[in-house]
Amino acid sequence: MAEWIAVAADPVGAGGRLQALGADGTPLSAAEPVDDLAEAVAVREARLRPRWVWAATDDLYPRLLDRVPVRLGRCHDLKLVEALLLGYEGGHGQPRSLGAAWARLRGLPVPDDARDGAADGQPSLFAADRHQLPPDVDQLTAVVAVHAEQRRRIAAMERPERMRLLCAAESAGALAAVEMARDGLPWSAAVHDALLTDLLGPRPSGGARPQELDRLTARFQEAIGRPVNPDSPAQVLSAFARAGVSLPSTRNHVLKDAGHPAAAILLRYKELSRIHSAHGWAWREQWVGGGRFRPEYVVGGVVSGRWATRGGGALQIPRLLRSAVVADPGHRLVVADAGQLEPRVLAAMSGDRGLCAAAAGGDMYADLAGTAFDGDRGRAKIALLAAMYGQTSGEAGQLLAILRRRFPAAMGLVEEAARVGEAGGVVRSQLGRTSPRPSALWPQDDEETADGASPALRAARAWGRFTRNFTIQASAADWALAVLAALRRRLAALGPDGGAPPRLVFFQHDEVMVHTPVEFAEAVAEAVTEAAREASRLVFGDTPVCFPLQTCVVECYADAK
DNA sequence: AAACGAGGCGCC
DNA sequence: AAAGGGCGCCTCGTTT
Numbered sequence: 001m002a003e004w005i006a007v008a009a010d011p012v013g014a015g016g017r018l019q020a021l022g023a024d025g026t027p028l029s030a031a032e033p034v035d036d037l038a039e040a041v042a043v044r045e046a047r048l049r050p051r052w053v054w055a056a057t058d059d060l061y062p063r064l065l066d067r068v069p070v071r072l073g074r075c076h077d078l079k080l081v082e083a084l085l086l087g088y089e090g091g092h093g094q095p096r097s098l099g100a101a102w103a104r105l106r107g108l109p110v111p112d113d114a115r116d117g118a119a120d121g122q123p124s125l126f127a128a129d130r131h132q133l134p135p136d137v138d139q140l141t142a143v144v145a146v147h148a149e150q151r152r153r154i155a156a157m158e159r160p161e162r163m164r165l166l167c168a169a170e171s172a173g174a175l176a177a178v179e180m181a182r183d184g185l186p187w188s189a190a191v192h193d194a195l196l197t198d199l200l201g202p203r204p205s206g207g208a209r210p211q212e213l214d215r216l217t218a219r220f221q222e223a224i225g226r227p228v229n230p231d232s233p234a235q236v237l238s239a240f241a242r243a244g245v246s247l248p249s250t251r252n253h254v255l256k257d258a259g260h261p262a263a264a265i266l267l268r269y270k271e272l273s274r275i276h277s278a279h280g281w282a283w284r285e286q287w288v289g290g291g292r293f294r295p296e297y298v299v300g301g302v303v304s305g306r307w308a309t310r311g312g313g314a315l316q317i318p319r320l321l322r323s324a325v326v327a328d329p330g331h332r333l334v335v336a337d338a339g340q341l342e343p344r345v346l347a348a349m350s351g352d353r354g355l356c357a358a359a360a361g362g363d364m365y366a367d368l369a370g371t372a373f374d375g376d377r378g379r380a381k382i383a384l385l386a387a388m389y390g391q392t393s394g395e396a397g398q399l400l401a402i403l404r405r406r407f408p409a410a411m412g413l414v415e416e417a418a419r420v421g422e423a424g425g426v427v428r429s430q431l432g433r434t435s436p437r438p439s440a441l442w443p444q445d446d447e448e449t450a451d452g453a454s455p456a457l458r459a460a461r462a463w464g465r466f467t468r469n470f471t472i473q474a475s476a477a478d479w480a481l482a483v484l485a486a487l488r489r490r491l492a493a494l495g496p497d498g499g500a501p502p503r504l505v506f507f508q509h510d511e512v513m514v515h516t517p518v519e520f521a522e523a524v525a526e527a528v529t530e531a532a533r534e535a536s537r538l539v540f541g542d543t544p545v546c547f548p549l550q551t552c553v554v555e556c557y558a559d560a561k
Numbered sequence: 562a563a564a565c566g567a568g569g570c571g572c573c
Numbered sequence: 574a575a576a577g578g579g580c581g582c583c584t585c586g587t588t589t
Binding site for chain 3: 229231232233234235273274277278301302303304306307308309310311312313314315316385386388389390391392393394396397457458461462465466468469470472473509
Binding site for chain 2: 233234249250251252270271274275278279306313314315316317318319341342473476508509510511
C-alpha cells in the first residue's frame with residue numbers, strides 16, 4: 001500500500017526500523033521496529049514494491065544483501081539526491097551526508113563529510129557515525145525529515161519532473177552499482193594468463209621483470225646508446241637529445257614521428273609495460289577472484305554524473321584484454337553500446353534542424369559528411385568533436401566555421417555554454433545536474449601579457465571549455481543513467497524465480513553489459529532496445545533524434561563490435 | 562618512509 | 574587567434 005518506506009538500520013545488530021510515508025513525505029504511521037531488517041525489507045518488497053528511502057545505498061544495501069538475496073526495485077538515496085540538489089542550488093562541495101542535511105534543515109552547525117564511511121573507505125564502527133548524525137538524533141527521524149525537505153526543494157524547481165527523474169535514475173544507479181560490485185564481471189584467468197604470457201613471456205617469480213620487458217629495455221638502450229631507464233621521461237628525453245633528436249615530450253604521437261629507430265622500440269616497451277603494471281598478474285591477484293573481476297563503482301563520483309570506480313581501473317580495461325571477459329558456460333554477454341551519443345545529445349538539446357536530421361539516422365558523421373563536408377566523414381567527426389570539446393587549433397578552426405554556418409542552433413548552444421563558463425556561471429544538463437562554480441580564487445589577477453592571454457583569461461577559457469563540454473557530457477550521462485535504470489527494471493521482470501537471472505555486469509559511460517543464461521539472451525537484447533527507447537523519451541521528450549543502442553550477443557567481450 | 566605533483570596513457 | 578572535455582592509475586623524482 002505504502003509507496004514510500006523510510007528505512008534506518010540499528011547501530012548494532014540486524015534490526016532496524018521502518019516507516020511508511022505518504023505522497024508528500026509525511027509519515028502515515030508510527031515507526032515500526034523489526035528484528036531482522038533485511039528480512040522485513042524483502043517481505044515488503046515482494047508485497048508492495050515501494051520506493052525505499054534511506055541515508056545511503058552504498059552503506060545499507062550491501063548489508064541487506066549480505067543477509068537476504070533480495071533485489072530491490074527502487075530507492076531514494078538521500079545522500080546522492082542531496083548532492084544533486086546542493087549542486088543545483090549552487091552549493092557544490094558542501095557536505096551531503098544525512099547528518100549534514102539534517103543540520104542544515106535545523107540550522108545547526110554542519111558536520112563535514114570527512115569521516116563519512118563511504119567517502120574515505122573506512123567503515124566506522126557505528127552506523128550513526130557513518131551518516132554524521134549527532135548521537136542524540138534518531139536516524140529514522142532524520143531520514144523522514146530530510147526526505148520530506150528534499151521533495152519540497154524539488155517541487156520548487158523550474159522543472160521538477162526532470163529533477164525527479166534524475167534523482168530516481170541516480171538512486172537506481174546506486175542499487176545497480178552495489179549489485180554489479182557483488183556479481184562481478186566474468187573474467188577468465190586462463191585467457192588473461194595466456195594473453196600476458198604471449199605478450200610478456202612467462203610469469204616471472206618474485207618481483208622480477210617479465211622477459212620481454214627486459215629484452216625491450218636492452219634493445220632500446222642499445223639503439224639509443226645509453227643505459228637509460230625507459231620509464232623515466234627525463235632520462236629518455238636527454239638520451240634522445242644526445243643522439244641528435246630533440247623531442248618536446250615522450251608521448252606516443254611524438255615518438256611515432258621521432259625518426260629514430262629507438263623510438264619504435266620504446267613505443268612497444270611502453271605498450272607492454274603498461275599492460276604489465278596496470279592489468280598484469282599483480283592486478284589479477286588483487287582484483288579477480290572466483291572467475292569475477294570485482295571493481296567498486298562510485299556513483300556520483302564525477303561532477304558530470306558519470307560513474308567513477310575505486311580500484312582495479314574498471315573503466316580503463318584495455319581493448320587488448322577484452323578477450324579475457326568470457327561468459328560462463330551456458331551463458332552469453334549482451335553488450336550494448338550507444339553510438340555517437342554525445343553529438344546526438346547536442347542535436348536533441350539544441351533542436352537544431354539540420355543536426356536533428358542527421359541524428360535521425362544510424363551514422364551521424366556519414367550523414368553530416370554528405371550534407372556539409374564534401375563526403376569526408378573524418379572531417380565531419382573532427383568538427384563535431386571540436387565543437388563539443390572546445391578545440392580550436394589545427395584544421396578544427398575551419399571546420400567549426402562550417403558548423404556555425406550550417407548548424408547555427410547547435411553551435412549556439414555550445415558557445416553559449418562556453419560563454420557562461422568564461423563568465424564564472426554554471427550550466428545544467430538536460431535533467432538539471434549542475435556544473436560546479438570555478439574556484440573562489442577565480443578570476444583574480446588580470447595582468448596583461450604580450451600575447452594578450454593573461455593567466456586569468458586563459459583560466460576563464462579553460463573553464464569555458466569545461467562548461468561547454470559539461471552540458472553535453474552530463475546530459476549524455478543523464479540518458480545513460482535512465483537507460484541503466486530502465487534496463488535494470490526490465491531485467492528484473494525477465495528472470496526466473498530461483499534460477500540464475502540475467503545480471504547487469506558492466507556499465508561504462510555509454511555502454512552496458514548483461515551476463516545472461518543463453519535462453520534469455522534474445523529477450524535481454526530486446527530489453528536493451530526498449531530501455532533505450534524509453535530513456536530517450538523520458539529524458540529528451542518528443543525529439544526526432546534517434547539514440548540507437550547497438551546490441552550484440554557474444555560469448556566473449558572482444559567479439560562485441 | 563610516506564606524500565605529492567608531474568608526465569604519461571588507458572578508457573569514454 | 575584562441576593549446577580538446579571527463580576520469581583512474583602507474584612510475585618517477587622531489588619534498589616532508
